[in-house]
Amino acid sequence: MSIGLLIFVFILAIFLGVELITKVPSQLHTPLMSGTNAISGITIVGALTAAGTGADTVASIVGTIALILATINVVGGYLVTNRMLAMFKRKDEERK
Amino acid sequence: MMDNIEVLFDFGYIVASVLFIIGIKMLGRPERARRGNMVSALGMLIAVVTALFECCLSFSLVIAGMVVGACIGVIAARKVKMTSMPQMVAILNGFGGLASLLVGWENYHSIPESNLFISIAIFLAVLIGGVAFSGSVIAYGKLSGKLSGKPIFFYSQQIVNGTIIIAILLCGAIFAYNPAASFSYGVFIAIICLALILGVLGTIPIGGADMPVVIALLNSYSGLAASAAGFIILNNVLIVAGALVGASGLILTGIMCKAMNRSLTNVLFGGLQAAVSAAGAGQQVQGEPHPISPQDAYFMLEAARSVVFVPGYGMAVAQAQHGVRELGDILENNGAEVRYAIHPVAGRMPGHMNVLLAEANVLYEQLAEMDDVNPIMDTVDVCVVIGANDVVNPAAREIASSPIYGMPVINADRAKTVLVLKRSMATGFAGVDNPLFVKQNTRMLFGDAKASLQQLISEFKEV
Numbered sequence: 001m002s003i004g005l006l007i008f009v010f011i012l013a014i015f016l017g018v019e020l021i022t023k024v025p026s027q028l029h030t031p032l033m034s035g036t037n038a039i040s041g042i043t044i045v046g047a048l049t050a051a052g053t054g055a056d057t058v059a060s061i062v063g064t065i066a067l068i069l070a071t072i073n074v075v076g077g078y079l080v081t082n083r084m085l086a087m088f089k090r091k092d093e094e095r096k
Numbered sequence: 097m098m099d100n101i102e103v104l105f106d107f108g109y110i111v112a113s114v115l116f117i118i119g120i121k122m123l124g125r126p127e128r129a130r131r132g133n134m135v136s137a138l139g140m141l142i143a144v145v146t147a148l149f150e151c152c153l154s155f156s157l158v159i160a161g162m163v164v165g166a167c168i169g170v171i172a173a174r175k176v177k178m179t180s181m182p183q184m185v186a187i188l189n190g191f192g193g194l195a196s197l198l199v200g201w202e203n204y205h206s207i208p209e210s211n212l213f214i215s216i217a218i219f220l221a222v223l224i225g226g227v228a229f230s231g232s233v234i235a236y237g238k239l240s241g242k243l244s245g246k247p248i249f250f251y252s253q254q255i256v257n258g259t260i261i262i263a264i265l266l267c268g269a270i271f272a273y274n275p276a277a278s279f280s281y282g283v284f285i286a287i288i289c290l291a292l293i294l295g296v297l298g299t300i301p302i303g304g305a306d307m308p309v310v311i312a313l314l315n316s317y318s319g320l321a322a323s324a325a326g327f328i329i330l331n332n333v334l335i336v337a338g339a340l341v342g343a344s345g346l347i348l349t350g351i352m353c354k355a356m357n358r359s360l361t362n363v364l365f366g367g368l369q370a371a372v373s374a375a376g377a378g379q380q381v382q383g384e385p386h387p388i389s390p391q392d393a394y395f396m397l398e399a400a401r402s403v404v405f406v407p408g409y410g411m412a413v414a415q416a417q418h419g420v421r422e423l424g425d426i427l428e429n430n431g432a433e434v435r436y437a438i439h440p441v442a443g444r445m446p447g448h449m450n451v452l453l454a455e456a457n458v459l460y461e462q463l464a465e466m467d468d469v470n471p472i473m474d475t476v477d478v479c480v481v482i483g484a485n486d487v488v489n490p491a492a493r494e495i496a497s498s499p500i501y502g503m504p505v506i507n508a509d510r511a512k513t514v515l516v517l518k519r520s521m522a523t524g525f526a527g528v529d530n531p532l533f534v535k536q537n538t539r540m541l542f543g544d545a546k547a548s549l550q551q552l553i554s555e556f557k558e559v
Contacts, residue, residue, distance in 0.1 A: 003213050006326075006327060006330065006332070006335060009332055009335050009336060010323060010327075010335050010336075010339050013335065013336040013338075013339030013340055013343075014339045014342065014343045015343075016117065016339075016340065016343070017120075017339055017340040017341070017342065017343025017344050017347075018343045018344075018346075018347060020117065020120045020121050020124065020340070020343075020344065021120070021124065021343065021344040021347040021348070022347060023124065024123075024124040025124075025126065025465070026351075026438070026440050026446070026447055026450070026465055027126060027438075027447060027450045027460065027463055027465075028123065028124060028126060028129055028447060028450075029348060029351075029440075029445075029446030029447030029450075030181065030185075030445055030446060030447035030448060030450065030451045031123065031129060031133070031447070031451075032120075032123050032124065032129075032344070032348070032446075032447075033185060033311065033312060033315055033345075033348060033445065033446060033447075034181075034184075034185045034188070035119070035120070035123050035132070035133050035136060036120065036123075036315060036319065036340070036341045036344045036345065037185055037188055037189050037192065037315050037318070037341070038133075038136070038137070038140070038188075039116055039119075039120070039136055039140070039319075039337050039340065039341050040189070040192045040315070040318045040319040040321075040322050040337070040338060040341040041140070041192050041195070041322075042116075042140065042143060042322050042326075042333060042334050042337035042338060043192060043195045043196045043199055043321070043322040043325045043334060043338075044140075044143075044144060044147075044195070045143055045144065045146075045147040045329075045331060045333060045334055046196070046199035046203075046322075046325040046326070046328065046329050046331070046334060047161075047195055047198070047199050048144070048147045048148060048151045048158060049147065049150075049151040049329060050198070050199050050202035050203065051157045051158050051161050052151045052154060052155065052157065052158045053151060053206070054157075054202060054206060055205070055206035055207075056205075056206075058205055059202050059205045059206045060157055062198050062201050062202045062205060063157070063198070063199075063202040064157045064160070064161045065161075065198055066194075066195045066196075066198035066199050066202060067157075067158065067161035067162060067165065067195075068161045068164050068165040068168075069165065069191040069192070069194050069195040069198070070165065070191070070192065070195035071161065071162050071164075071165025071166050071168075071169060072165045072166075072168045072169040072172070072188065072191050073169075073188050073189075073191045073192040073195060074140055074144075074165075074169070075165065075166045075169030075170060075173070076168070076169035076170075076172050076173045076184075076188050077169075077188050077192075078133060078136075078137045078140070079169065079170060079173030079174070080172075080173045080176065080181070080184060080185070080188070081133045082130065082133055082134070082137075083173065084178075084181070084451050084454070085129050085130040085133055086130060087178075087451070087454040087455050087457075088126065088129070088130075088450075088454045088460055089454065089457060089459055089460060
């Protein structure tokens with residue numbers, strides 16, 4: 001894949017991100033932040049490769065630690081966001 | 097045949113990217129936010145499964161790593177209290193940043209002789225990931241009370257920071273041009289250390305009240321670090337997802353800064369400190385506070401036809417959100433119109449108060465934003481301020497010399513009567529005196545917010 005193309009994708013994604021977030025009500029700022037935080041755990045894809053293909057012991061250890069941390073970020077992030085969003089209730093929904 | 101499989105992998109990553117985009121879009125709409133989060137989680141699952149097919153020579157470490165990480169993640173997410181959510185988000189964010197740093201390290205360690213572009217990407221992943229990690233750890237410490245929430249300054253701080261940044265850039269240049277040279281591993285480790293130090297030094301001068309900005313910014317960093325990791329392994333899903341998070345974090349940072357009427361540089365470099373010490377000498381609030389007993393406060397609330405609650409960080413500290421909701425329900429049954437006005441930077445992270453009130457089962461429709469509630473404040477009988485200070489400080493409107501002058505505030509003082517639940521007359525995090533507390537229409541109910549609310553509730557129940 002050419003470097004130019006990767007940078008192209010990056011720039012477009014930045015603009016897309018700005019467009020997506022601009023009009024979010026402040027009630028949702030916390031879940032939005034923890035939800036996007038979970039998405040930033042996408043580095044888990046890099047960590048998987050790192051843990052699975054390490055050239056030597058050091059590389060494998062570094063990669064595995066990366067994988068553990070990224071997995072905590074992903075799993076914890078999504079679950080916590082879900083927990084928060086589950087609490088937001090509207091009039092038409094029954095209170096517990 | 098190989099080509100077909102490559103296309104399949106790419107397809108998996110494209111689907112994942114699309115699901116992230118749809119998920120973020122849905123997260124911005126209250127009625128679809130929860131499903132949006134699930135859509136984005138599904139995207140993550142697809143990305144991980146695709147990567148599992150693509151990546152691995154040996155699965156033992158991979159499976160061990162994922163099981164350990166998932167267990168910790170599940171336990172942490174289940175156990176964390178809603179009041180601890182800011183530090184939870186901070187530390188998760190730090191883990192993401194550190195993971196990106198380590199991905200960069202592993203790639204460099206395994207293949208030292210890479211081209212200039214990859215070397216720069218490794219440098220950026222390590223730098224941004226390192227700053228995001230150590231910054232988040234400090235933010236975690238401050239938010240959880242393990243470190244003092246006070247901004248920490250030391251002599252010639254800016255010069256030290258500047259020197260570190262220059263050193264990092266120099267090391268980065270040396271590293272990027274000769275990644276395979278024998279001395280470069282040392283330079284690389286130096287970059288990691290300097291990045292970690294920079295994250296610490298960048299976060300310690302930032303006070304507790306500015307934490308919403310910092311968390312949003314660190315969130316942005318961890319996204320950009322993931323993006324940089326994507327450039328290392330030439331994977332578009334990392335680049336796209338990381339860029340989305342980077343952009344959204346920056347937008348949130350901007351919103352938070354605007355809500356405090358301060359620039360990002362001002363928040364990051366602690367401009368408020370100088371302003372407070374300068375103003376502290378001249379500006380003194382004249383007048384005496386008017387304390388009130390719970391009984392009198394009860395009579396006041398009992399007669400009120402419209403009530404607005406303004407919660408602040410004090411409510412989170414006292415864990416008083418359930419008491420607030422209980423009192424709100426009693427007042428509603430008593431015939432009053434009850435609303436909850438929430439300032440964008442109340443609490444320790446963006447939207448902090450909303451989460452706590454939602455936990456206490458306050459309906460979404462009762463939560464009002466500052467701009468909706470200010471125009472009708474004149475018609476409100478009682479405005480109940482619970483553990484909020486700077487966000488209701490009329491000095492921001494009236495006293496041009498005040499350090500927070502110009503910051504948009506909830507105009508609690510315009511209500512017919514203001515009831516302030518507060519522990520003492522201490523100043524808020526900005527360290528600014530609050531003339532609201534001595535206004536003619538303000539009554540102070542001193543004591544722990546939770547205990548005061550319980551007293552009020554029992555007054556109502558006795559009747």
